[in-house]
Amino acid sequence: DTDRIEQAAQRADGAPHGGNGPEDGIPGKPGSRSPSVAEPTEPTQPWPPKPDQSGPATVSPTGQETGADRAAVAQGGEYLTTAQGTRLYDTDHSLKAGPRGPVLLQDHHLREKVMHFDHERIPERVVHARGAAAHGVFTSYGTAASITKAAFLAKDVETPVFVRFSTVLGSRGSADTVRDTRGFATKFYTSEGVFDLVGNNIPVFFIQDAIKFPDVIHAGKPHPDREIPQAQSAHDTFWDFVTLHTEATHHTLWNMSDRGIPRSFRTMEGFGVHTFRLVDAEGGTTLVKFHWKPKLGVHSLVWEEAQILSGVDPDFHRRDLADAIEAGAYPEWELGIQTFPDTPEQTFEGIDLLDPTNIVPEELAPVQPVGRLVLDRNPSNFFAETEQVAFHVGHLVPGIDITDDPLLAGRLFSYLDTQITRLGGPNFPQIPINRPHAPVNDMLRDSFHQTAVHRGVAPYRPNSLDGGCPFTADGAHGAFVETPVRVPEATKVRAAPESFQDHFSQPRRFWLSMSPVEREHIIGAYTFELGKCYEQAVKERALQVLANIDGELCARVAEGLGLPAPEPTVPLADVQPSPALSQVGRTWPTDGRVIGIVTGPDGDLDGVRAVREAVLAGGMVPLVVSPAGGTLGDGADALTVQRTYATARSVEFDAVLLAGAPGVGADAYGARDAKSPLPSVGQASQDPRVSLLLSEAFRHGKAIGAWKGAEAALEAAGVPVDAPGVIVGDSGTATLEQVVGLLAAHRVWDRFPAGV
Numbered sequence: 001d002t003d004r005i006e007q008a009a010q011r012a013d014g015a016p017h018g019g020n021g022p023e024d025g026i027p028g029k030p031g032s033r034s035p036s037v038a039e040p041t042e043p044t045q046p047w048p049p050k051p052d053q054s055g056p057a058t059v060s061p062t063g064q065e066t067g068a069d070r071a072a073v074a075q076g077g078e079y080l081t082t083a084q085g086t087r088l089y090d091t092d093h094s095l096k097a098g099p100r101g102p103v104l105l106q107d108h109h110l111r112e113k114v115m116h117f118d119h120e121r122i123p124e125r126v127v128h129a130r131g132a133a134a135h136g137v138f139t140s141y142g143t144a145a146s147i148t149k150a151a152f153l154a155k156d157v158e159t160p161v162f163v164r165f166s167t168v169l170g171s172r173g174s175a176d177t178v179r180d181t182r183g184f185a186t187k188f189y190t191s192e193g194v195f196d197l198v199g200n201n202i203p204v205f206f207i208q209d210a211i212k213f214p215d216v217i218h219a220g221k222p223h224p225d226r227e228i229p230q231a232q233s234a235h236d237t238f239w240d241f242v243t244l245h246t247e248a249t250h251h252t253l254w255n256m257s258d259r260g261i262p263r264s265f266r267t268m269e270g271f272g273v274h275t276f277r278l279v280d281a282e283g284g285t286t287l288v289k290f291h292w293k294p295k296l297g298v299h300s301l302v303w304e305e306a307q308i309l310s311g312v313d314p315d316f317h318r319r320d321l322a323d324a325i326e327a328g329a330y331p332e333w334e335l336g337i338q339t340f341p342d343t344p345e346q347t348f349e350g351i352d353l354l355d356p357t358n359i360v361p362e363e364l365a366p367v368q369p370v371g372r373l374v375l376d377r378n379p380s381n382f383f384a385e386t387e388q389v390a391f392h393v394g395h396l397v398p399g400i401d402i403t404d405d406p407l408l409a410g411r412l413f414s415y416l417d418t419q420i421t422r423l424g425g426p427n428f429p430q431i432p433i434n435r436p437h438a439p440v441n442d443m444l445r446d447s448f449h450q451t452a453v454h455r456g457v458a459p460y461r462p463n464s465l466d467g468g469c470p471f472t473a474d475g476a477h478g479a480f481v482e483t484p485v486r487v488p489e490a491t492k493v494r495a496a497p498e499s500f501q502d503h504f505s506q507p508r509r510f511w512l513s514m515s516p517v518e519r520e521h522i523i524g525a526y527t528f529e530l531g532k533c534y535e536q537a538v539k540e541r542a543l544q545v546l547a548n549i550d551g552e553l554c555a556r557v558a559e560g561l562g563l564p565a566p567e568p569t570v571p572l573a574d575v576q577p578s579p580a581l582s583q584v585g586r587t588w589p590t591d592g593r594v595i596g597i598v599t600g601p602d603g604d605l606d607g608v609r610a611v612r613e614a615v616l617a618g619g620m621v622p623l624v625v626s627p628a629g630g631t632l633g634d635g636a637d638a639l640t641v642q643r644t645y646a647t648a649r650s651v652e653f654d655a656v657l658l659a660g661a662p663g664v665g666a667d668a669y670g671a672r673d674a675k676s677p678l679p680s681v682g683q684a685s686q687d688p689r690v691s692l693l694l695s696e697a698f699r700h701g702k703a704i705g706a707w708k709g710a711e712a713a714l715e716a717a718g719v720p721v722d723a724p725g726v727i728v729g730d731s732g733t734a735t736l737e738q739v740v741g742l743l744a745a746h747r748v749w750d751r752f753p754a755g756v
């Protein structure tokens with residue numbers, strides 16, 4: 001092909017080429033370029049940056065670096081480049097034919113930059129779209145080693161983990177504190193491969209068979225016509241579904257309880273939900289249910305706090321998790337198991353272990369601790385880690401196996417399937433956050449986003465070309481071997497077993513296990529959610545479901561809805577309460593709890609300083625609130641203000657302390673700041689935002705303390721100084737001590753009305 005050789009030779013000579021000349025119209029023909037078209041052949045001078053575009057200095061005036069961790073900065077290198085590594089001289093101006101002329105198609109940098117941006121988003125998860133995650137370590141106690149051969153559950157083994165918490169119904173940008181179930185998914189990077197425990201903060205599920213999952217989610221998601229409401233269950237389609245499928249009653253009751261609005265991811269329990277099967281080295285099997293128990297105890301928001309937070313700080317849970325880790329208040333859980341003999345019936349004390357709408361009360365089968373989880377590192381990049389992590393209930397390791405729970409079976413199919421779409425092909429296990437820490441030696445090849453450069457010629461086995469490798473292992477050499485469970489002889493049917501038909505006795509047990517104040521919250525939740533429904537038939541059906549749980553519950557909700565309370569259609573179950581289900585009546589460590597210390601312009605700064613130090617020494621987080629930002633006091637003792645009257649809101653604090661202001665009285669928190677947007681309540685001189693903060697903290701059952709002279713501010717806010725959980729002390733630290741004592745019970749429960 002002499003033509004091609006000739007062209008190549010001319011190119012090597014540096015002769016012009018590549019024009020599309022009007023003379024002969026032959027692309028690429030040398031000499032065909034029109035001399036009349038003046039295209040730039042040399043790079044032009046870059047435009048100098050506009051004055052307002054030159055960024056802030058990245059070096060301090062002393063010429064030192066900013067101190068940012070070099071490995072953590074967005075771009076480590078000195079020069080900005082294209083994706084191909086070519087240095088750029090300007091990234092702010094498109095290439096144009098003259099400053100006011102049209103943009104040129106040949107501007108590859110423009111195309112590359114905008115093209116990449118155009119494709120930055122991937123589909124959000126179809127459920128559990130909104131989430132936050134953290135890295136940590138799981139340390140095994142070895143207490144489960146007698147019933148499972150899983151290497152990571154042997155004594156003292158440390159396994160890196162990545163945990164993602166989520167809400168179920170809302171979109172990626174929805175609020176954190178909505179009433180919903182929370183996901184609690186843990187990826188253990190074990191020496192034998194990845195094990196994922198993909199659980200929730202509620203131990204039961206809405207449905208018993210995965211084939212209904214699209215239905216329950218369609219019902220829970222926003223209505224398809226108007227796409228509202230976002231991240232809520234308070235709407236007709238949700239209640240239509242859960243009242244027509246009464247197997248959803250138990251999960252719905254948990255959702256309407258305080259479990260549906262956790263205070264923090266740090267104060268949530270987690271549950272594997274399904275019954276799993278542990279396998280020991282000899283092949284012996286035990287049925288188990290997995291539990292995560294938070295060190296800080298189970299603790300929830302009250303509904304009004306959750307609603308305020310949805311507006312004031314929609315990222316409340318995400319922020320709380322990241323802040324706690326950054327502050328060194330590492331969230332901790334114990335992993336525990338309930339164990340049951342692996343009998344052919346797969347029941348325990350009459351409870352069907354394959355029905356995921358059932359719990360086994362802890363009083364019947366205690367939760368036995370098997371290890372400790374500590375989350376100690378925030379993700380470096382939300383997208384790369386939190387968004388791209390792919391959990392799967394089928395990611396099992398030798399020693400942990402599945403059971404025939406029909407819900408679990410559907411999940412085994414679904415997760416892999418959805419991830420192919422969400423992560424754009426089947427190679428997502430190669431994404432760094434998903435990579436096992438055990439060696440991978442698979443024969444999976446090619447496809448989208450293949451980043452491995454596989455060698456050899458024989459990705460099949462057996463082969464004689466790649467040295468016969470890889471070989472398969474047997475159980476003795478670490479292979480995952482399915483437990484040889486006997487499947488009873490049966491006829492194919494689309495049906496559920498008879499034992500799946502009792503939909504009300506477990507909900508009744510939950511209701512009877514609640515303390516009076518928790519029952520009030522449940523009544524309030526049903527009354528609110530059903531009150532938001534438009535369809536009369538849905539409300540009536542919901543009341544029928546409640547009547548089958550408990551007459552009092554039904555009557556109170558019916559009263560709130562202004563409807564008659566129906567009679568039960570089934571005999572009310574004779575069940576014993578399970579005290580372990582209640583969140584009230586115990587005390588917990590107060591580590592990492594947030595104490596607001598509110599002061600006015602003339603507050604007792606020495607007292608504030610002492611309280612702040614005592615809060616820190618107690619492993620809690622002090623936040624100083626003052627009329628304006630900056631510092632309080634002078635010199636080395638100056639106190640940094642973390643929140644101002646404008647930015648503080650009661651919902652952020654677990655307890656509130658009012659700094660003493662001897663001799664100043666109610667004016668201590670006076671409206672000196674004329675910018676306050678709220679009209680005063682109570683005594684006119686008090687800043688209304690302080691009054692709001694105090695009255696909310698009081699209403700939400702939080703411990704409140706005030707010292708020397710600050711009690712006038714309580715009165716001005718309508719907070720009775722002799723009410724339960726309101727402490728008036730001589731000094732800041734003495735007041736704090738009593739407040740922390742109250743905090744251990746999470747809230748001052750006596751302050752809530754308790755009618756049931």
Ligand code: HDE
Pocket residue numbers: 125126127128131164165166182183184185198199200205209210211213271272273274389390391407408410411414415416418419
């Ligand atoms: Fe999920 N679930 N699920 N689920 N699930 C997903 O997988 C599904 C169920 C849970 O932080 C999806 O990668 C079916 C129970 C968590 O990335 C999807 C059924 C429990 C997460 C899926 C269930 C869960 C998911 C969506 C009924 C508690 C978030 C995105 C059979 C034990 C994981 C994805 C994360 C996510 C399917 C029921 C927990 C669609 C079919 C029960 C924590 O595959």
